[in-house]
Amino acid sequence: MTTTTPARPPKTQSAEELRARKAAARAEGWRRRAPLLPALIFVIVCTQIPFLLTIWYSLRSRNLLRPEGEQFVGLSNFADIFVDSTFRSAALNSVLITFGCVFAALILGLGLALLLDRPFAGRGVVRTLLITPFLIMPVAGAMLWSISMFNPSYGLVNWMIGLVGIPPVDWTSQYPLFSIVVALVWQWTPFMMLLLLAGLQSQQRDVLEAASMDGASTWDTFRFVTVPHLRFYIELSVLLGVIYVVNTFDHIYLMTAGGPGTASANLPFYIYQRAFLGFDIGQSAAMGVLTVIATIIISLLALRLIFRGLNAKEQS
Amino acid sequence: MNVAAPPETASATVHTAQAPRVKKVTTRPPKGPRRSSLLTTFTWVVALLFFAPVAWMVLTSFKQESAAASSPPSFFFEPTFDQYRNILSSDAGPYFLNSVIATAGSTLLVLLLAVPAAYALSIRPIKRTQDALFFFISTKMLPIVAVIMPIYVIAGQIRMLDNILTLIILYTAMNLPIAIWMMRSFFLEVPGEVLEAASIDGASLVGTMRRVLIPMVAPGIAATALICVIFAWNEFFFALNLTAANAATAPIYLMSTMTSEGLFLAQLSAASVLASLPVVLAGWFAQKQLVRGLSMGAVK
Numbered sequence: 001m002t003t004t005t006p007a008r009p010p011k012t013q014s015a016e017e018l019r020a021r022k023a024a025a026r027a028e029g030w031r032r033r034a035p036l037l038p039a040l041i042f043v044i045v046c047t048q049i050p051f052l053l054t055i056w057y058s059l060r061s062r063n064l065l066r067p068e069g070e071q072f073v074g075l076s077n078f079a080d081i082f083v084d085s086t087f088r089s090a091a092l093n094s095v096l097i098t099f100g101c102v103f104a105a106l107i108l109g110l111g112l113a114l115l116l117d118r119p120f121a122g123r124g125v126v127r128t129l130l131i132t133p134f135l136i137m138p139v140a141g142a143m144l145w146s147i148s149m150f151n152p153s154y155g156l157v158n159w160m161i162g163l164v165g166i167p168p169v170d171w172t173s174q175y176p177l178f179s180i181v182v183a184l185v186w187q188w189t190p191f192m193m194l195l196l197l198a199g200l201q202s203q204q205r206d207v208l209e210a211a212s213m214d215g216a217s218t219w220d221t222f223r224f225v226t227v228p229h230l231r232f233y234i235e236l237s238v239l240l241g242v243i244y245v246v247n248t249f250d251h252i253y254l255m256t257a258g259g260p261g262t263a264s265a266n267l268p269f270y271i272y273q274r275a276f277l278g279f280d281i282g283q284s285a286a287m288g289v290l291t292v293i294a295t296i297i298i299s300l301l302a303l304r305l306i307f308r309g310l311n312a313k314e315q316s
Numbered sequence: 317m318n319v320a321a322p323p324e325t326a327s328a329t330v331h332t333a334q335a336p337r338v339k340k341v342t343t344r345p346p347k348g349p350r351r352s353s354l355l356t357t358f359t360w361v362v363a364l365l366f367f368a369p370v371a372w373m374v375l376t377s378f379k380q381e382s383a384a385a386s387s388p389p390s391f392f393f394e395p396t397f398d399q400y401r402n403i404l405s406s407d408a409g410p411y412f413l414n415s416v417i418a419t420a421g422s423t424l425l426v427l428l429l430a431v432p433a434a435y436a437l438s439i440r441p442i443k444r445t446q447d448a449l450f451f452f453i454s455t456k457m458l459p460i461v462a463v464i465m466p467i468y469v470i471a472g473q474i475r476m477l478d479n480i481l482t483l484i485i486l487y488t489a490m491n492l493p494i495a496i497w498m499m500r501s502f503f504l505e506v507p508g509e510v511l512e513a514a515s516i517d518g519a520s521l522v523g524t525m526r527r528v529l530i531p532m533v534a535p536g537i538a539a540t541a542l543i544c545v546i547f548a549w550n551e552f553f554f555a556l557n558l559t560a561a562n563a564a565t566a567p568i569y570l571m572s573t574m575t576s577e578g579l580f581l582a583q584l585s586a587a588s589v590l591a592s593l594p595v596v597l598a599g600w601f602a603q604k605q606l607v608r609g610l611s612m613g614a615v616k
Contacts, residue, residue: 032442035432039492040448042429046489047455053466112362120356128600129367135599136370137550139567140588143574144373147581154387156372162388186369194607198615236614247459250552254571268461275465276557288462299457303450 057285077286109192176264199233399586411569422487434499501613502536543609
């Protein structure tokens with residue numbers, strides 16, 4: 001066998017060669033994986049292990065106020081949640097706050113991005129002013145709104161509506177959800193604006209030019225050229241907005257403390273309350289597990305969307 | 317028309333000075349200068365309205381307490397630095413120091429872990445790159461509240477409650493997925509020829525990394541650090557639940573200035589200004605990096 005072709009090596013050699021090649025491939029695989037492992041292990045330890053413990057807690061009855069009663073209770077914590085009307089209203093509040101905030105911030109952000117997507121005197125300054133609410137520490141922003149803006153006696157908002165003859169309103173007590181959403185929208189509109197402005201500015205000018213050459217009106221150009229182009233950016237802003245806003249805790253804790261009663265508690269706040277104020281570990285863990293399941297379902301759909309968008313972008 | 321012309325030409329010359337805008341000015345059909353200036357005025361009014369709460373906060377921080385909570389609100393007053401002086405002479409120092417330690421420590425640790433990880437997901441990618449990316453981003457969707465109890469219990473058992481190291485570790489875990497995604501987007505922009513040239517030169521992996529790659533993605537590392545700093549500096553939930561007297565950070569200090577009795581608004585405003593200032597300044601000066609960071613590298 002002196003004339004072996006590389007495509008068809010003799011059988012005696014191939015077994016060894018194959019093993020060597022496999023070993024080399026495995027070594028190469030590990031060499032490639034090595035830089036990733038520290039980060040991967042770190043994230044797994046910090047996020048997955050606590051979550052497994054949460055699942056464990058959710059199957060047990062444990063209340064720090066009643067140390068004697070810890071035992072395995074199966075799914076009864078979950079059964080309790082389904083008859084807990086506060087949990088339902090907190091879940092509803094989560095949805096209302098998240099979608100209310102993301103939707104309003106998206107519309108406002110789009111409007112601002114369109115206003116900024118044209119040259120005018122002081123554009124950089126305007127942009128800087130507009131992004132500032134997003135950079136203010138959220139704790140400071142929440143207290144700024146609940147005290148300086150919405151305070152019933154000396155708040156700026158009541159003073160302003162007083163100028164047009166509207167009697168003062170106790171915003172955070174009478175309209176707690178609305179107040180929270182206003183403060184959140186103020187914080188998140190710049191985020192939406194920045195992403196959408198980047199989208200608008202990545203439009204190809206010759207396409208817009210061609211549209212106006214062909215006699216398309218400004219509205220038609222917006223509707224049929226800009227909006228389809230912006231679709232990826234809108235999807236991205238909504239997805240990221242939902243990821244961040246759904247976990248809102250600071251504003252609720254500081255503006256209304258979930259009140260009056262539990263009227264403005266969202267899921268993170270209600271679970272926190274049950275865990276750290278009620279010391280009911282089993283119940284709060286079960287709620288946490290349910291929240292995660294709901295989040296996974298929503299985010300799987302959303303992530304598929306974003307991966308499609310990213311892959312399309314990387315290919316183009 | 318002649319009367320209105322000068323402002324238009326003036327604004328056009330202003331913008332030709334900025335190179336990228338030239339095309340836009342010349343290609344767009346000129347709209348009425350009146351409409352344009354109306355739109356500009358409107359934009360300015362909206363921006364000032366939007367900024368007004370921040371301006372009010374800054375204004376209030378220079379008031380005496382009695383003027384801060386007055387009705388009707390006082391716009392004209394004798395500015396005072398009393399509030400800032402009070403804060404500087406109060407116990408605020410340790411809180412801010414803790415914030416600095418937690419932010420700097422976690423950001424450094426994030427970069428140390430994220431840069432090699434992003435390398436393994438872009439330049440010499442592992443087989444299941446998409447799965448790994450998916451895993452990292454999915455941890456950002458895990459509601460923090462669902463894991464706070466076990467973290468609290470574990471930290472209690474290993475005597476790490478009220479310890480700044482705990483915050484450093486948790487902030488690292490919180491920012492690591494974002495940082496990996498961001499760094500990956502920067503690595504993907506490094507041209508393949510550069511890497512080939514380096515490997516032909518016989519440079520080792522670490523050598524390539526240090527001499528070729530890191531300098532090329534340095535702006536990316538800065539942008540990533542900025543985003544990590546913002547999120548770590550502003551974090552409240554972990555700080556609230558896992559710290560007490562020793563490791564409490566600036567957001568906790570802000571909350572503590574709010575007292576149930578007495579006037580506190582001016583003091584709170586001054587503290588808010590001080591606590592927000594580092595991130596506000598960083599964000600102002602790095603607006604472009606901000607966009608890329610917030611979109612985890614997806615928007616350039």
